[in-house]
Amino acid sequence: xxxxxxxxxxxxxxxxxxxxxSNVDTDMIIPKQFLKTTERTGLSxxxxxxxxxxxxxxxxxxxxxxxxxxxxxxxxxxxxxxxCGSSREHAPWALLDQGITCVIAPSFADIFHNxxxxxxxxxxxxxxxxxxxxxxxxxxxxxxxxxxxEAQTVTGPDGESHGFEVDEGRKANLMAGLDEIGASLTASAxxxxxxxxxxxxxxxxxxxx
Amino acid sequence: MAGKTLxxxxxxxxxxxxxxxxxxxxxxxxxxxxxxxTTPQAFAGLKAAGRGVRRRDLTLAVxxxxxxxxxxxxxxxxxxxxxxxxxxxxLTRNVAEYEIEYFPMGDIRNGIVHVVGPEQGRTQPGMTIxxxxxxxxxxxxxxxxxxxxxxxxxxxxxxTQTLRARKMKNMAIEVSGSLKEGVTAKDLALHIISVIGxxxxxxxxxxxxGGAIRKLSMEGxxxxxxxxxxxxxxxxxxxxDEKTFAYIKGRPAAPKAGAWDLAETYWRTLHSDxxxxxxxxxxxxxxxxxxxxxxxxxxxxxxxxxxIIPKPEDFDDPVxxxxxxxxxxxxxxEGGKPIKGTPVQRVFIGSCTNSRIEDLRAAADVAKGNHxxxxxxxxxxxxxxxxxxxxxxxxxxQIFIEAGFEWREPGCSMCLGMNPxxxxxxxxxxxxxxxxxxxxxxxDGRTHLMSPALAARAAITGVIG
Numbered sequence: 001x002x003x004x005x006x007x008x009x010x011x012x013x014x015x016x017x018x019x020x021x022s023n024v025d026t027d028m029i030i031p032k033q034f035l036k037t038t039e040r041t042g043l044s045x046x047x048x049x050x051x052x053x054x055x056x057x058x059x060x061x062x063x064x065x066x067x068x069x070x071x072x073x074x075x076x077x078x079x080x081x082x083x084c085g086s087s088r089e090h091a092p093w094a095l096l097d098q099g100i101t102c103v104i105a106p107s108f109a110d111i112f113h114n115x116x117x118x119x120x121x122x123x124x125x126x127x128x129x130x131x132x133x134x135x136x137x138x139x140x141x142x143x144x145x146x147x148x149x150e151a152q153t154v155t156g157p158d159g160e161s162h163g164f165e166v167d168e169g170r171k172a173n174l175m176a177g178l179d180e181i182g183a184s185l186t187a188s189a190x191x192x193x194x195x196x197x198x199x200x201x202x203x204x205x206x207x208x209x
Numbered sequence: 210m211a212g213k214t215l216x217x218x219x220x221x222x223x224x225x226x227x228x229x230x231x232x233x234x235x236x237x238x239x240x241x242x243x244x245x246x247t248t249p250q251a252f253a254g255l256k257a258a259g260r261g262v263r264r265r266d267l268t269l270a271v272x273x274x275x276x277x278x279x280x281x282x283x284x285x286x287x288x289x290x291x292x293x294x295x296x297x298x299x300l301t302r303n304v305a306e307y308e309i310e311y312f313p314m315g316d317i318r319n320g321i322v323h324v325v326g327p328e329q330g331r332t333q334p335g336m337t338i339x340x341x342x343x344x345x346x347x348x349x350x351x352x353x354x355x356x357x358x359x360x361x362x363x364x365x366x367x368x369t370q371t372l373r374a375r376k377m378k379n380m381a382i383e384v385s386g387s388l389k390e391g392v393t394a395k396d397l398a399l400h401i402i403s404v405i406g407x408x409x410x411x412x413x414x415x416x417x418x419g420g421a422i423r424k425l426s427m428e429g430x431x432x433x434x435x436x437x438x439x440x441x442x443x444x445x446x447x448x449x450d451e452k453t454f455a456y457i458k459g460r461p462a463a464p465k466a467g468a469w470d471l472a473e474t475y476w477r478t479l480h481s482d483x484x485x486x487x488x489x490x491x492x493x494x495x496x497x498x499x500x501x502x503x504x505x506x507x508x509x510x511x512x513x514x515x516x517i518i519p520k521p522e523d524f525d526d527p528v529x530x531x532x533x534x535x536x537x538x539x540x541x542x543e544g545g546k547p548i549k550g551t552p553v554q555r556v557f558i559g560s561c562t563n564s565r566i567e568d569l570r571a572a573a574d575v576a577k578g579n580h581x582x583x584x585x586x587x588x589x590x591x592x593x594x595x596x597x598x599x600x601x602x603x604x605x606x607q608i609f610i611e612a613g614f615e616w617r618e619p620g621c622s623m624c625l626g627m628n629p630x631x632x633x634x635x636x637x638x639x640x641x642x643x644x645x646x647x648x649x650x651x652x653d654g655r656t657h658l659m660s661p662a663l664a665a666r667a668a669i670t671g672v673i674g
Contacts, residue, residue: 017531023407023507027646032627036275036292038249038299050648055634079528081408084441085646086625087343087357088247110377110411110443111343111357118361128528167375169231180361181260184369187226187235191263191371194225194237204464204472205239205336207266 002120003177004149007102009074011145011156012064013135020105020135022079026112029083029091043090044097065098075102075145077135080128083112092119102147104154106131117170120177122147124154124164134162149175212482214379215446216414219354219479223337225371235371239336239353241268242322243309243363245275245300246627247341251364252303262307263370269331270304270311272297273321274627278590278617281315293628307367320593320619323347323561327431328595330460334449334476339366344561344643346437350430351457352449352479354414357438378488380413380442381481384421386495393571394429395563395641395660397421397493398436399501403511405491410442413489416481417447421495427456428567435562436643439508448480502673503645503658504548505536510645512548514663514674520544539647540655541635549674551657555638556581556668557650558661559590559617560624563641566599568661572641573605575665581613582671588615588630590622614668626650639667 014021034046052063059066065073076095082105083091092115095103101121106128108116116123124147126134134156137143142157149171153161173180199206213221225235241264248270255261262268275293285301288294297314304311312319318329323344326332332348338355339345341363348355358372366372382401402409415437417430425433430447437445454473457463464472481487499513510533512518518537521544524530537544542551558564558572569591581587589609591597597619600606606616623630624642632638632654641664645656657673667673 016535019528019531022528022532025507025644025646027625027644027649031648031652032625035246035627036290036296038253038296040250050652055653081411081441084407085343085644087341087359089250089341089359089361092359107408107411109408109441111359115359115361118359167231169228169233172231180373181258181365181368184235184365184371184373185260187371188369190226191235191237191369195370198237202472202475204333204468207462208465 001118001177001179004101004120004122004174006146006148006150007074008144008146010070010072010143011075011077011134011138012070012073013138014064014076014078015135020077020079020131023081023084024078025085026083026088026091027085030088030094035088035090040093041097043094047094047098069143072099074099075104075147076100077131077138078103078105079131080106082108084109087111089115092116092121095121104131104134117174118180120174122149122174126154126162126164130162211486212484214481214485214487215352215416215448215479216354216379217485219335219337220376222335232375234374234376236337236374237371238339238366239267240326240331240338241366242326242338242340242345243268243270244322244342245272245296247360248303248363249296249299251360251367254364255367260368262309262367265307265309267370268309268367269326270300270309271319271322271325272300272314274621274625276314276620277629278620278622281618284315317594317598320596321561321564321621323435324564324592324596327351328460328593330457330463333457333472334453335479339372343438344435346443346445347431347435347561349434349437349445350427350447351453352446352476354444354446356443377443378413380410380415380489381487382415382417382491382493384417384419384493384495386421387424388421388495388498392498392500393660393662394425394432396501397498398433399503399508399511399658400498401493402436402440402508403501404493405440407439407507407509408441410437410440413442414444414446415440415442417445422447423450426567427452428565431565432562439643449476500660500663502548502663504540504542505533506539506645506647507532507536508643508645508658510536511658514549516548518542518544518546518548551637551673552671553637553639553657553667553673554585555632555636556585556587556664557623557638557640557642558588558664559592559622560642561592562643563661564590564592564596566596568641569596569600569605572661572665573608575662575669576612576614577608579612579669581668585668585671587613587668588617588623590617591619593619623650639664639673
């Protein structure tokens, strides 16, 4: 996993009637027809597929990521409960493949939130009014934002910084780009001991094979 | 010191280690269910790192998401979509290489992963169960801590048999009294989600408690826990009781003889203590729950069957008003009109939410002696090969076929449209599945979630009602 420390880049607002779009589900982020891959890469073609294409398959010029000024966006601003629904990790993979490594929203669904951290994507929670304000700024002529994980701040084009909360452990792992499996395997002896105890006290959990 | 909730007890019994600095725990996993869609990248990761599967005996694989629900005897060669076939073949190769037990398409034990686990007796109280699928919450019906994980976590569990986890909060959904005649677990679940919203349970494990929950069958409890994720809670729980034990007893993987007594003694300790503290409690009167259907594109957009489709101006919250406007436009509906009488073109009875024998019986009761309305295409997809056989032994297949329903082979089918079963643009479907998201069952398809009985009625009459 690539480490995340600081990011300066274009922020794209995902709006619905001028408000950051709420309840953006993972089916919307990447619909089912793109889940048949056995790879983690190349998924940007499916990102927001039904929003970014018209019924005839041509690009929807209105969709934010199709607009030339947001083509290189690395930050997405959306509404509450972002990433709800299916557990598909294809959703963060598609964002990553598009170059988006930070999503700012008032709240995230649990599984998606977790999946972001496993892929070097920083989900930033900020209050609804702040997200609204940031979305408006991102819609303006200057949409370059800076996200600093170390300092835990988001700075918009107006220069105002907004602090955000982040779990210390997740922050450390993200900043280090930690190989979590490798780190967990260093606890093998503890897992062995747990298993030995489990076998003794809950023998019915050992399948007869 | 306050007592423990059921979640606290299961959590405490599975913590291998907690990092004092980060608060992150390694949680031991008792059962890892895997399927073809969310595992290829995990196995590829294992291989690239030269790692193995720690406990293949605690891992069970099924093929379900991509599998066609017709002509399964033709095997994988009969899967027309080359990408789907490749994913199924990849799983077949991976389970062979790592010697993981596998119920492939066509095996009588094959079916939707969340139907198979309980059916085989693999799902047991007090366990931790994970799967790369958000509806893993289903298994919480047995008093197991069960939730969906991402593919990176699938790889982590394969390699270590543990999950890196942080303890969630406790939420109680207290449902008192009884559900009225004709009101099912599906109606209750949709009602709860319409009350708390799709993010209502975020960060929490949701324990369903109270008299109305005790009266639910195991199938009903599975439907309810299945939908806890649609209320934002990764995991739902129902404390085990006599019904739970009776359901498990005698199943292939159920504890045998002396081990059973030991297990049952432990299982009887699995309930929230009287003085346990919940971070949040929601009270619902069982008698207040009506047959419920969704009108919009989020599971929280549900109303009583006798209700009126809302208008954007009915919502004070501007975000909800915008969502309502978008949903009405997508669904082709008008606010202020009754939902009853809305015509449907398709009916889907199936999915990990409602494809068990009790669900099929409820639908067959409605279908019996009637016929699917003209212009409606209705299909029934049993949750597993074993459910299918049982339904056939009970004659349910004949009832459905005579009534003009298609009787299919098991799989996820039209719940998510990854296989040939999909909606055409603009088609409206009465569906017993779990998500009415835009495009979920097919691009521009319109999904109304409801119980099996209501879906069957929609098939017969051609309208929601």
